[in-house]
Amino acid sequence: MGYNRIKTVRAGRLVSSVCYTATMPSDAPRERAGKSRISTAARQKINHRAAWQKLEQLLAANFSRSDGFCTLTYDDAHLPGTGEEAAAYMRRFLRRLRTACRRAGRELRYIYVTESMGDAPGEPKRLHHHIVVSCGPDAWPLVSALWRAGQVHIEPLLEGPNDGYEVRARYMVKERKPGTPDRRTGARAWTPSKNLEKPTVISELVSDTMTITAPPGAFILEQYGDMNCWGSFLFLKYLLPEPPPRPRREKEARQRQ
Numbered sequence: 299m300g301y302n303r304i305k306t307v308r309a310g311r312l313v314s315s316v317c318y319t320a321t322m323p324s325d326a327p328r329e330r331a332g333k334s335r336i337s338t339a340a341r342q343k344i345n346h347r348a349a350w351q352k353l354e355q356l357l358a359a360n361f362s363r364s365d366g367f368c369t370l371t372y373d374d375a376h377l378p379g380t381g382e383e384a385a386a387y388m389r390r391f392l393r394r395l396r397t398a399c400r401r402a403g404r405e406l407r408y409i410y411v412t413e414s415m416g417d418a419p420g421e422p423k424r425l426h427h428h429i430v431v432s433c434g435p436d437a438w439p440l441v442s443a444l445w446r447a448g449q450v451h452i453e454p455l456l457e458g459p460n461d462g463y464e465v466r467a468r469y470m471v472k473e474r475k476p477g478t479p480d481r482r483t484g485a486r487a488w489t490p491s492k493n494l495e496k497p498t499v500i501s502e503l504v505s506d507t508m509t510i511t512a513p514p515g516a517f518i519l520e521q522y523g524d525m526n527c528w529g530s531f532l533f534l535k536y537l538l539p540e541p542p543p544r545p546r547r548e549k550e551a552r553q554r555q
Contacts, residue, residue, distance in 0.1 A: 312358035319529025332528030363456035376447035
């Protein structure tokens with residue numbers, strides 16, 4: 299009897315799962331080598347290999363598609379000269395936003411990056427920020443009012459119910475790619491709030507008759523597999539269906555009347 303290793307990472311609605319043939323102590327050398335090639339390829343598919351993959355799962359674990367994706371720019375009068383000055387201004391802005399959210403009974407969660415490159419070829423390079431905030435459209439005017447250094451553009455983090463977080467994550471860390479200009483801006487790829495939830499990871503050894511499938515109603519984002527004469531692996535990345543709206547309690551309903 300053989301065994302498969304199944305490793306699953308869940309971040310909110312986003313699930314990444316891999317199933318691959320496991321090596322066993324009783325395997326002959328050639329069989330172990332063949333299985334090892336399969337298991338190495340499988341682990342590389344699901345392990346964090348780039349900054350955007352870590353950010354993708356962090357976004358999925360903490361933010362819904364209707365949360366705000368904001369671009370904060372500076373006018374000439376407030377334009378910081380260094381990344382440190384921009385970080386100091388962001389800290390003051392976030393203190394104001396956190397206080398306002400607390401007064402409104404909201405918990406503020408955020409992830410932001412600081413960039414210096416223009417968003418289009420030929421644009422002048424100016425420091426600016428992209429920030430994801432746990433605020434729906436009803437709170438976007440508040441975010442705009444509290445940024446006092448320039449312009450604010452806000453849009454939903456995701457447009458459609460089956461949009462993945464990968465595109466946003468790749469965009470937010472685009473300056474971290476080797477060879478791109480100004481990748482030294484900021485010491486880290488992103489700055490998170492301290493109250494973010496981490497993805498959950500489950501790894502288990504199962505019978506080789508078992509595999510992985512997306513549950514009914516899930517939207518498959520990526521599917522890939524490979525095999526040799528000693529084993530195989532399958533990778534799946536998908537979005538779980540959105541949960542139904544929570545029913546309002548009678549007391550909450552009366553308060554809203």
